[in-house]
Amino acid sequence: MLSQELVDSLFPSELPAPGHWARRYPPRELPSGAEVTRFAPSPTGWLHIGGVFTASVDQDIAHHSGGVYLVRIEDTDQSRFDPEAASQFEAAFDYFGIGPDEGGETGGYGPYAQSERGQIYLTYVRELMRQGKAYPCFETKEQGEARVARQRATGALPGYYGEWAIWRDAAEEEVRERLAAGAPYVVRFRSPGAGGRRVSFTDEIRGEITQDDNRNDVVILKSSDQPLRLPTYHFAHAVDDHLMRVTLVIRGEEWLSSVPLHHQLFDALGFPRIPYAHVAPLMKQDGGSRRKLSKRRDPEASVGYYIEQGIPVEAVQYYLRGLANGRLAEMPLPEALATPLRLSEFGVAGPLLDLVKLDDICADFVSTLPGAEILDRVLPWADGYDPDLASVLRAERDLALRALAVEREGADNPRKDLRRWAEFRPVYGFFFPEIFEPVTDPADPRFGGLDPDMVRVIGSGFADGYKPLDPGPAWFEQVRELSARLGFAPSNKEYRKNPDAYPGSIADVSQVIRVLLTGSRRSPDLGQVCAAIGEPEVLRRARALS
Template sequence: MLDRTLVDSLFPTDLPDPAFWEERYPPRQQPAEAKVTRLGPSPTGSLHLGGLYVATLNADIARRSGGAYLVRVEDTDQAREVEGAVEQFDRAFAYFGLQPDEHGETGSYGPYTQSQRAMIYQSYVRELLRRDQAYLCFATKDELAAITAQQQAQKVPTGYYGTWALWRNASAEEVRAKLDAGVPYVVRFRTPAEAANQRVHFVDAIRGRLEHEASRNDAVLLKSSDQDPRLPTYHLAHVVDDHLMRVNLVIRGEEWISSVPLHLQLFAALGFEPIEYAHVAPLMKQDGGSKRKLSKRKDPEASVDYYIETGFPAEAVLHYIRGLLNGRLADTPFTEALDAPLRLSECGVAGPLVDMVKLMDISADYVATLSGAEVFDAVRTWAGEYDAELATVLAKERDLALRAISVERDGVDNPRKDLRVWSDFRTAYGFFFDDLFQPVTDPSDERFGGLDPAVVRALAADFVAGYQLVDDPQEWFGQIRELAAKHGFAKNPKEYKKNPDAYPGSIREAAQVFRVAITGSTRSPDLHAVASALGTPEVLRRVGSLR
């Protein structure tokens, strides 16, 4: 055991004792049943969809219980930190309405960034060293690699423990010699000796009673002394932070289940009350005949940025996520699903599959419930960030945009659902706007289905000469029927099929000429509604381009 003077010499002279931090961060004044939850994203990349998935559960459970939901940036792995990641977290939480109750500069239990809490962790590490529950380790990378190789050769569990822990039982003189020589060291937890033969039982709020081997490994608590700032590992940092921030429910991914035995040992060593854990199943993806975890490296849809940049309505994504968390909400109407409480008892232990086809359908259904003005505002906001040209067009042509959006939407039982995400707007509605529409001028264009270009020109010329915009759709389409008959088209596809050599086509092919001329596509919403929204001058200009 190192003497207190030596231990204290390793830390700043003004470092407070743990009692200072206990007083600085007192227990919260809240109802007994209140849950304080946290999300701890690491700024090593953009937020994973799984982060949004867990954040949704954290926020709902905390707020419904009268507690608080906080976000703590876990940036102790600074070598892998990605610039702008923290700002991306904020952007993502804001887009989906999941801003935490405490984060950044908001809240009484901060700082909420671990790199700014170095002094706090050092206080607790020093205390563990004073009590001989931690020790200095000077093992080199080569020595650690050699230990692992020997363990693998002997087919024993790998790790730094027992007789394999070179510095666990070093004398004070050996330690002092290394310190005097300026050799870098880490601080390791002195795992209780009895842990080697113990089993640990704990209750998971989702999975029930679990049993694991106790942790035998002397885990690193404080990283190498030659690093500045000197930061802890996740294991120590989260235990200290969750205690001082008075978190009482930790919801995290199932990959952390194996770490619970170590974390329980740390709680006991530090004299903290253990925290309730809930380990959620990971989001999965179908990959051929098998399933695997959704991966940001392989799957664009794994990043929350994908949903923001593509323009998924936040409500649609949240509805879908809530259905993944609690299956009863998957087919529940939007308002009800978004308002319903989430329950840990209803979270499955098998990873749910992320099905983008289903999410697109949900998104289309949601957009179909919105008014034209709501769609316009949402698309314009999205375009302002991700499509500058479209944003300019919408700002200039608001009335036309609202008329376009109303086509097959207002006053119908089954509104069109070709607008699923805001980035679909160009495809679904872009042809309404001169700045986005390229007129079809070539009568031999393949979109006319191989009709004789002379026939296409003649149809267009006669249309322009006698066109009238009338309110009745059937009467309006009657103009096209008359032109088709005049130019020898069969009155229906069945008649044309009986004797194809007798006609240039059927009424279907004739109508296609005007559909392509007006919309640039062989498929479009109701043509009369489109023509009404565009107005007569624009319809004549477009069809007239074929003459």
């Protein structure tokens, strides 16, 4: 054990004692049973959708218990720091409604970025070193690589422990010599674990778990030659969770194997252990097997995908809550969003994120929204991702509302062809003259191979006899009359009976008109479309053929 004089010489003289921080961050005054949860992302780019999943659980548990939900940025790994991450996090929190009660500049237990809490960590590193629970290690990168190679060659477990931990019990004179020579060092935790020991703990989702105890003397303070001296995640999270008075840690399954180490750190620091709940990762079906959703391979893994596509946040929240607690997937959306989550109902296997299922939920949700609300949601999205569309929608708001009313307002089965705001242009763009490109080629394949001269005749004939009638049987009668006048069969059935007697059926005439008016072989009711775009635009499109 090193002398206190030597230990203290490694730290700033003005460094506060642990009691200072205990007073600075006192226990919270909260109702009995209230939970303080935290979401702690690393600033390495857009959040993973699994992070939104976890943050939503944190928020739900805290709020339904009358507690506090905070966000702490874990940026001790400066090599992976993305300077744009803060704005991306803010966009994600805002979009998904998972902004914290505390975080950033809000709250009395900050700073909420670990890179701004360096003095706090140094206090507790010094305290562990004073007690002989941590020590300086001068192992170089090359020595570490050689150690790992020897461990592999001899079949030893990898790590820095036992006989491999050459600086664990180094003489103080040797330590002083290295310090005097200016050798860089890290600080390692002196693990109380031993080989072969098993430890048990209770996970709030998985129940009792037994694992090998931690034997490694892990690094808790990074190299002294770095300009910003920061701890590792393992150490920082223990200090922060205690001082921020977190009562429940909900985090990803990948941290499950670290629990024995984390419990050792809490014990060594004199902090009470905090319950953990480890959430299974979101999965993706990949052929005949499942794998973890990956930001490198799967666009839908990144929160940016949902924002850029304009996927309705309520639908995503509903879907994620159903993955967390299956009973919520059986409830109507408003009820499911308001019902508390239960950790006891989480599965231990990773739930499958299925975009087809999510799209179905989105379609159902959007179909319940009034046209004005859809437009008010599309506009902010379009401002960021389709400015030309945004300009058109603002200039043609009444037309947009008429378009959105087609087969939706008053319909028993409202249209469900709009699932995300990025689909507004392809689904509804044909309503707007500024966006729609008239079909000018009578040989266009969308006409189904009908003779181009006949296509021209149908277009001009429809325009010449067009009457802006109310949508319904009377409106369609003009299509029927045109079809009969041009010698088309009154039905597909009649055409199939004697195809040589007709140039086609009434369905072919309808298809030509549909393509001319909408640019597509599939569209909403043509009468309603014509009523929405108005007679002048109907005639312009019908007469556009060259």
